[in-house]
Structures are given as structure tokens and as C-alpha cells.
Amino acid sequence: MEQAFLEAYRAMGTTGKNPNVGCILVKNNFIIGRARTSPGGRPHAEENLISLMTETELKDSSLFITLEPCAHKGINGTSCAELISKSGIKEVFISNYDPDLRTSGQGLEILRKSKINIYPDFLTNKGIDFNIGYLTNCLSNRPFVTIKLAISLDGKIALNNKNSKWISNKLSRNFGHMIRAQSDGILTTTSTIIEDDSKLTCRLNGLEKYSPLKIIVDRGLKLNGDYSIFKNTKKENLIIYHCSNDKNKIKNYHKNIELVYFNNKKKFLELILNDLANRKIKNLLIESGTIFCSEMIKSNLVDQIVFFRSNKIIGNDGLPFINNLSLRKISDSKNMKVIDLKFFDDDIYELRRFN
Numbered sequence: 001m002e003q004a005f006l007e008a009y010r011a012m013g014t015t016g017k018n019p020n021v022g023c024i025l026v027k028n029n030f031i032i033g034r035a036r037t038s039p040g041g042r043p044h045a046e047e048n049l050i051s052l053m054t055e056t057e058l059k060d061s062s063l064f065i066t067l068e069p070c071a072h073k074g075i076n077g078t079s080c081a082e083l084i085s086k087s088g089i090k091e092v093f094i095s096n097y098d099p100d101l102r103t104s105g106q107g108l109e110i111l112r113k114s115k116i117n118i119y120p121d122f123l124t125n126k127g128i129d130f131n132i133g134y135l136t137n138c139l140s141n142r143p144f145v146t147i148k149l150a151i152s153l154d155g156k157i158a159l160n161n162k163n164s165k166w167i168s169n170k171l172s173r174n175f176g177h178m179i180r181a182q183s184d185g186i187l188t189t190t191s192t193i194i195e196d197d198s199k200l201t202c203r204l205n206g207l208e209k210y211s212p213l214k215i216i217v218d219r220g221l222k223l224n225g226d227y228s229i230f231k232n233t234k235k236e237n238l239i240i241y242h243c244s245n246d247k248n249k250i251k252n253y254h255k256n257i258e259l260v261y262f263n264n265k266k267k268f269l270e271l272i273l274n275d276l277a278n279r280k281i282k283n284l285l286i287e288s289g290t291i292f293c294s295e296m297i298k299s300n301l302v303d304q305i306v307f308f309r310s311n312k313i314i315g316n317d318g319l320p321f322i323n324n325l326s327l328r329k330i331s332d333s334k335n336m337k338v339i340d341l342k343f344f345d346d347d348i349y350e351l352r353r354f355n
């Protein structure tokens with residue numbers, strides 16, 4: 001199953017509206033096949049695996065899958081659960097149930113009826129880690145939200161004059177681009193576009209095509225400059241969320257983008273996340289400054305933060321990553337547990353999740 005998780009991990013951010021699933025085929029204690037969901041989401045991992053194997057290899061083998069096989073029919077007119085049940089595979093280990101109502105237990109039922117031995121809940125908790133974007137989308141109607149921040153040794157995200165190029169080193173920045181490729185959407189703000197002229201693309205050789213959907217929160221449609229993000233853009237690649245009623249601004253805004261209007265200012269952030277969930281965004285990355293990070297964290301809409309902590313000391317006049325919280329007791333603080341740590345020369349990659 002650990003190997004199946006690795007396969008799923010390799011497909012992260014590439015499978016469009018579908019979950020990224022990995023599977024492994026084992027026979028006589030050897031791994032004889034491995035596959036993952038194809039780019040774009042089809043064919044599914046199990047379809048890919050079964051199409052690679054011979055009848056003899058499949059007969060009496062054991063299959064490990066990170067998510068319950070689907071019960072709804074694909075382009076070839078059959079579901080993954082049906083494919084498995086006709087394949088000769090004798091037992092199936094599954095890490096997580098699929099909450100998608102088209103499957104949700106029915107995939108297991110198809111396997112059960114065909115007398116295949118099934119072992120659901122196999123390494124479930126680890127599976128939840130790998131499926132977290134998909135599960136959050138299905139169960140909470142919002143994406144799994146990660147903030148990515150380059151911070152100085154003393155916890156600042158920019159100088160007082162708003163300059164933040166480059167707090168972290170090249171290795172950290174490259175890894176940051178990898179995280180972009182693994183995300184389905186990347187969101188920033190008007191202020192950060194104005195300060196940094198961010199392109200929000202993945203600029204790693206060979207992974208450019210996995211750049212996520214770009215999203216800007218521009219409540220008042222203020223972004224009227226010649227920013228890089230608007231160059232060569234297509235309507236399906238860039239969404240602007242706003243709450244402006246100004247018809248002139250709407251008419252004269254940049255073209256080839258999708259403008260989405262929400263009139264409810266109080267629920268604006270939640271509405272954005274709900275809308276992104278409906279577009280099947282599973283993992284959302286936020287790259288913004290102090291004000292927006294603070295708003296998201298205070299509204300409890302952030303699941304985890306990736307810190308790239310550099311070796312630079314910027315001083316107390318730099319911008320913090322979060323504004324004042326005016327706490328009176330330490331016990332009121334928000335706590336984040338460590339999920340992962342890596343060293344990139346003198347930078348430390350620190351992935352932390354809210355408790």
C-alpha cells in the first residue's frame with residue numbers, strides 16, 4: 001500500500017476533476033505491476049494497471065488501491081469495480097472509501113458479489129493524508145487549503161517597503177514550484193500581484209503544463225495595470241473573484257478571464273471556496289501577504305501552512321505573516337503540528353497543519 005501511495009503522489013495535481021489514485025499488483029510476494037490515474041483523470045489507475053497485465057499475471061494476484069474502485073461506468077462502458085471483478089484478481093486491499101455518491105460503498109459491493117476477498121480500511125489514516133484534497137472537497141464542499149510562505153529566520157514575509165525578492169533560496173523556490181504543480185488551483189490577491197507581478201505558474205522544466213488554475217481575489221476590480229498574469233491568458237485558466245457593481249470597471253477589465261461576482265461581502269471567502277469546490281479544485285494553494293493570510297486563518301479556512309524559513313534576519317519592521325490576534329491567554333493560541341521537515345541548504349521547509 002505504501003507503494004500505491006507513492007503512485008498516487010506522483011499523479012497529484014495532474015488528474016483534473018478526478019482523484020489521484022495509485023495501485024499496485026502483487027503476486028507470490030513480488031510487485032508485478034503499478035499504475036496511477038492518467039493526466040486529466042482518465043483512464044483510472046485500475047484501468048491502466050489491468051490493461052498492462054496478462055491474464056496469467058492477473059490470476060490469483062492481490063491488488064492494493066489507495067481509494068475504493070469506482071462503480072460508475074467510464075468511457076469504455078465499464079466501471080473499475082467491474083473490471084477488477086472480471087480480471088481474476090483474488091483479493092483487494094483498499095485504503096479509503098470513495099465518498100463520491102456514484103461509488104460510495106457500491107464499488108466494494110460489486111467486488112463482494114464477485115467473491116473477491118476485500119480488505120477495506122487498509123492503512124486508512126495514511127490514505128487520508130494522500131486523499132485529503134479529494135476527501136475535503138467531497139465532504140466539506142471546499143478545497144483543502146494550503147498557504148505557502150517564504151519567511152525570514154525571524155518570521156517576516158517581506159521588508160517594510162514590501163520587497164520580498166528573494167527571502168528563500170533557489171532550492172526552496174524550486175520546491176515551491178513543485179507544490180504549485182501538485183495543486184489544482186493557486187490563489188493570490190490584488191496587493192500581491194501589484195507588489196510582485198506574480199505569474200503563478202509552475203516554472204520547473206517539464207512540469208509547466210501542470211501549472212494550476214490561477215485565481216485572484218480582486219474585490220474592487222482594481223487590477224487595471226499591465227501585469228504578467230494577464231499576458232497570453234485563456235478564460236479557463238484565470239478566475240477573478242470580485243464584489244464590484246461598477247459596470248465600467250467590469251466592461252473595461254482585462255479580457256480572456258472569467259469574472260465571478262459575489263455580492264455577499266461577509267461570506268465572500270467561504271463562497272469562493274465553495275465555488276472552487278464545485279469546480280472540483282481539490283488542493284488549493286494560497287500565495288498572499290499578511291492581510292489576506294490573517295483573514296483566512298482567523299476565519300478558520302486554512303488547513304496547513306508550508307513555511308520556507310530562510311537564514312535571513314529582516315528585523316521587526318518587516319511584514320509579519322499574520323496580523324495582531326490580541327490574545328489574552330496562551331491557551332487561546334492557534335496550534336499547528338509538524339507534518340514534515342526538510343533542509344534545503346540553510347533553508348528549512350516546514351509543513352505544519354492546524355490541530
Ligand SMILES: NC(=O)c1ccc[n+]([C@@H]2O[C@H](COP(=O)([O-])OP(=O)(O)OC[C@H]3O[C@@H](n4cnc5c(N)ncnc54)[C@H](OP(=O)(O)O)[C@@H]3O)[C@@H](O)[C@H]2O)c1
Nearest residue numbers: 149150157158162164189191192195219288289290291292
Ligand atoms: N514571503 C512570501 O511568501 C509572500 C507571499 C505573498 C506575498 N508576499 C508579500 O506580501 C506583501 C503583500 O501583503 P499585503 O498584506 O499587503 O497584501 P495581501 O495580504 O496579499 O492582500 C491584501 C488584500 O486582500 C484583500 N482582502 C483583505 N481581506 C479580505 C477579505 N476578507 N476577503 C477578500 N479579500 C480580502 C484586500 O484587497 P481588496 O481590498 O483590494 O479586495 C487586501 O488589500 C507584498 O510585499 C508581497 O511581496 C510575500
